[in-house]
Amino acid sequence: MTGKRYKIAIIGTGFVGLATGAGLAELGNEVICADVNKDKIDSLNNGYLPIYEDGLPELINKNKKLGRISFTTDIALAVKASDIIFVCVGTPSEENGEVDLSQIESATVSIGEVLDRYKIIAVKSTIPIGTLDLMEDILEREGKVKGRDYDLAVVPEFLREGRAVYDFFNPTRIVIGTDKESVDKILTEIFLPLNAPIVHTSPITAQVIKYASNAFLAARISFINEIADICDHIGANVNEVIEGMKYDKRIGGDYFSPGIGFGGPCLIKDLSGFIKMVEKYGYQANYLRSILDKNNHQIKYFINKLKKLLGGLLKDKIIGVLGLTFKPNTNDVRNSLAIEIIKELKKNGANIKAYDPKGLEEAKKYLDGIILCDDIYKAIEGVDALIILTAWEEFKEIDLERLKSQMKSPIILDGVNLLNPKRVKNYGFIYEGIGVK
Ligand SMILES: NC(=O)c1ccc[n+]([C@@H]2O[C@H](COP(=O)([O-])OP(=O)(O)OC[C@H]3O[C@@H](n4cnc5c(N)ncnc54)[C@H](O)[C@@H]3O)[C@@H](O)[C@H]2O)c1
Numbered sequence: 533m534t535g536k537r538y539k540i541a542i543i544g545t546g547f548v549g550l551a552t553g554a555g556l557a558e559l560g561n562e563v564i565c566a567d568v569n570k571d572k573i574d575s576l577n578n579g580y581l582p583i584y585e586d587g588l589p590e591l592i593n594k595n596k597k598l599g600r601i602s603f604t605t606d607i608a609l610a611v612k613a614s615d616i617i618f619v620c621v622g623t624p625s626e627e628n629g630e631v632d633l634s635q636i637e638s639a640t641v642s643i644g645e646v647l648d649r650y651k652i653i654a655v656k657s658t659i660p661i662g663t664l665d666l667m668e669d670i671l672e673r674e675g676k677v678k679g680r681d682y683d684l685a686v687v688p689e690f691l692r693e694g695r696a697v698y699d700f701f702n703p704t705r706i707v708i709g710t711d712k713e714s715v716d717k718i719l720t721e722i723f724l725p726l727n728a729p730i731v732h733t734s735p736i737t738a739q740v741i742k743y744a745s746n747a748f749l750a751a752r753i754s755f756i757n758e759i760a761d762i763c764d765h766i767g768a769n770v771n772e773v774i775e776g777m778k779y780d781k782r783i784g785g786d787y788f789s790p791g792i793g794f795g796g797p798c799l800i801k802d803l804s805g806f807i808k809m810v811e812k813y814g815y816q817a818n819y820l821r822s823i824l825d826k827n828n829h830q831i832k833y834f835i836n837k838l839k840k841l842l843g844g845l846l847k848d849k850i851i852g853v854l855g856l857t858f859k860p861n862t863n864d865v866r867n868s869l870a871i872e873i874i875k876e877l878k879k880n881g882a883n884i885k886a887y888d889p890k891g892l893e894e895a896k897k898y899l900d901g902i903i904l905c906d907d908i909y910k911a912i913e914g915v916d917a918l919i920i921l922t923a924w925e926e927f928k929e930i931d932l933e934r935l936k937s938q939m940k941s942p943i944i945l946d947g948v949n950l951l952n953p954k955r956v957k958n959y960g961f962i963y964e965g966i967g968v969k
Contacts, residue, residue: 543611543619556618569605588696591697616719622797630808644670661809685715685716688738703723750794757826760968771967789949792869842916842917854911875899885903887908916939923948
């Protein structure tokens with residue numbers, strides 16, 4: 533898989549920056565990854581990956597040995613050495629749901645200060661409309677002229693955490709947002725070896741494609757959660773409802789998992805950012821708002837379910853929690869609903885013991901006053917109920933006999949519909965999922 537090779541700078545080495553940098557190096561490009569976080573860069577230079585992502589350490593080590601990828605805190609060095617700059621910094625939410633563009637601003641200042649010859653600056657970060665104008669203003673203040681010193685483009689990222697390497701090499705599509713043919717040509721050349729459909733469009737449309745895609749994924753989850761909650765109320769089984777729906781190709785079965793709702797670093801913040809952005813253009817996105825409202829409601833719904841199973845009281849109950857990351861196969865707990873649920877349970881006076889295969893270290897940053905266990909069975913010893921909050925495969929293998937003998941009372945509330953209800957109940961557990969009993 534080789535195309536035309538370029539000198540590439542990656543600004544921001546988080547999930548997106550690392551996966552993009554490693555992937556582009558594997559395609560034969562010369563990549564320098566730069567980040568302001570010295571600890572991150574030090575650990576990358578020492579051969580340690582600050583994130584858990586299947587296949588990524590191997591890919592980085594291989595390309596490091598071949599001299600195709602390096603890591604630095606010296607943004608100027610990375611910018612000067614490159615023909616193309618991919619901006620992959622974070623765009624988190626502000627308190628009010630608007631997008632915090634401070635990382636984009638500081639990255640643009642760093643680029644503008646040292647831009648010494650024409651380069652393409654392609655933004656992979658998820659950014660609201662208006663961000664390119666902001667970047668242009670910053671670059672203009674640094675004396676840089678659009679078209680002469682640089683051009684901006686939007687190349688949104690669609691990778692899934694936990695499958696980032698696979699997704700880099702097997703993208704569902706590449707979206708290239710630029711109004712300039714020469715920029716489109718170069719960016720197309722870079723991604724051509726991936727043999728994916730390429731959508732060529734304007735920067736604004738590229739931004740909307742990213743926001744609309746995440747909004748749609750969020751909508752599927754809120755929709756199926758609505759159906760699951762209805763199933764709970766009328767005694768239907770949501771797993772069988774999905775089975776009966778998914779064969780219709782217009783519907784399909786992907787991304788249709790009932791549970792505690794969507795969390796993580798993207799969906800909530802992107803949906804909020806999208807809603808806030810269009811409000812500025814005078815549009816009230818009521819449908820999008822309802823997707824978010826349903827998601828907020830789902831945590832309360834889950835906690836009420838637990839309360840009912842425990843006879844109406846959470847105070848002084850000991851709850852065993854399996855799963856802290858926002859989804860399996862990652863150590864990322866940013867915006868994880870598991871963390872939100874634990875905080876809420878604690879507020880209600882419950883005591884928590886929790887286990888996660890990869891997320892314990894990260895979870896420590898967000899949680900205190902709970903017992904974090906390095907083993908499933910330590911987390912369920914003596915608990916009044918077990919709740920499952922992340923769909924790790926490992927939890928499917930749990931020894932139900934042992935579980936029952938160690939728990940104080942045999943109550944399982946499965947927030948991700950991971951276990952087989954019939955099998956669990958055969959062991960004498962009181963079991964509930966979301967839309968299944
Ligand atoms: N994580 C995902 O699954 C995912 C998927 C698609 C799109 N995105 C989008 O991609 C962007 C990056 O996401 P992420 O999860 O990789 O973020 P992240 O927070 O993991 O990483 C961002 C990195 O940028 C660095 N940084 C901040 N300011 C900098 C600066 N001025 N110069 C250099 N480095 C700087 C930070 O230190 C950090 O390491 C976001 O806009 C996000 O919405 C993320």
